Amino acid sequence: MKFKGKIWKFGDNIDTDAIIPARYLNIWDPQGLAAHCMEDAAPQFAKQVKPGDIIVGGENFGCGSSREHAPIAIKAAGVACVVARSFARIFYRNSFNMGLPIFESRELWERVQEGEEIEVDADTGFIRIGAALLPIQQVPPFMQELIADGGLMNHLAKKAAR
């Protein structure tokens, strides 16, 4: 998995209400959710985000609610992957389960500016910014399997078939 895209940069503790405000939780169609993605943190985001863009977050990205609407909205908005210093645990689980690629990097956040282009190479485990390479945190083999199988439900189906 390789992702090359422009960065949308956010700070620490980007909560699920910022990612998809609860007033839109009467929607569960992915595109409907994507139209309001990040609305309270960056009102221009949903209109300006381009397929393949990358979200860079600080500490505790996705804290708050268990709503899977959050990674669904991000994925449906066309975002290729999210790289943060750390993730809140339910958001972390949800992303793997529904197939949004996410990566932890302690260093990336202070090294990049909004709008900059980076390349995330999950296969080699490095992020490329210009000529510089930053390591991404290793994902446990079981979770790599989840992503490879296309999320939890597909993983269960494949496991049942194996």
Add this chain to the structure above:
Amino acid sequence: MGMTISEKILSRHAGLDAVHPGMLINAKVDIAHGNDITAPIAINAFRKAGGKKVFDRTRVVLIPDHFSPNKDIDSAEQCKMMRDFALEQELVHYYEVGEAGVEHALLPEKGIVVPGDLTVGADSHTCTYGALGAFSTGVGSTDLAAAMMTGELWFKVPETMKFVYHGKLNPWVGGKDLILYTIGLIGVDGAIYRAMEFTGEAIAELTMADRFTMSNMAIEAGGKAGIFIPDAVTEAYVKGRALRPYTFYASDPDAVYHSTTDIDVAQIEPQVSFPHLPSNARGISAVGDVKIDQSVIGSCTNGRIEDLRIAAGVLKGRHIAPGYRLIVIPATPAVYRQAMQEGLFDIFLDAGGVISPPTCGPCLGGYMGILAKGERCVSTTNRNFVGRMGHTGSEVYLAGPAVAAATAVLGRLAGPDQLT
């Protein structure tokens, strides 16, 4: 090597003699539950994966509570989808409006979750049941779909942070104040990926309502669970309610912890968490002069009968400030009826308050008390993120029922001791 209560419950449900932090395990869940917001996505995933029947119709629980009674057409569609699924699957624990309440108050009250359980719910405040001595954690909709189908789920065994509360509680200080203080101490990611274990002699004195409040907010420190060692108080609560046999687990004396934090509760006064993070906690004496427009008393955090009694005790014979709004939301029909029979409704109504049917409603900015730009609410709920209860230019101050009630009377942030 000894194990913590969390490790014991996880190992038992994984069919292993022992587990240790960092292990990835597959474990049987006792209860898997969802609500009108999270269940539709789970039901969709369940069907897409070819799901026909849930693993056990007595152990999959669906509760309409977030935007129910239906707040608009889209919410009505979500509730209907969940209702149709519950009927099709002949779920024993589906509760319709009139019997339904805020899920995390309702499940323990009805004895659906019991001590020693491993339970998951597609709602982050599922950690509430840790108060019973259950390992209980919030998951997303896809996890719920998998659990509904197989009765199992994968878990990473968390490290445990131990919090020991010493000393005697000050007047008007309860579980909400202890947990806001604790989150203030460690931050909103202070327990990320970890379990929090609450112990100490001050904890032994707490009611079950106070314990539910504390466990409920473990997630606000990033915690996976917030667990208590069950005792005589737990026993008195579950006796006569529990729908299944239950087990009391305790941590071994030689259990290994990530860290141990000692807290002297005598130093803790009623707390208020300022916008826009639950960790912005301050003692009531340090809040300054903050004008407030509305109090919300209710939710899975503080909507139990004990909470309403505290609020009524403060409001009895008093009236809320001119132009102020007081919204009281009993968390379940049983709490509602009890409050009514005890005469608490008269006290709230005489004070100028309004009483809502059980719902999560305003806590997550749904309905029944949404804030306009520039408005401020003191709320007994659990989150004060930007825009949480309405306009992004509104503010939420988190507190316990005593502060929410006293603030309503004075129209500014205040504790009961400031009332004359």
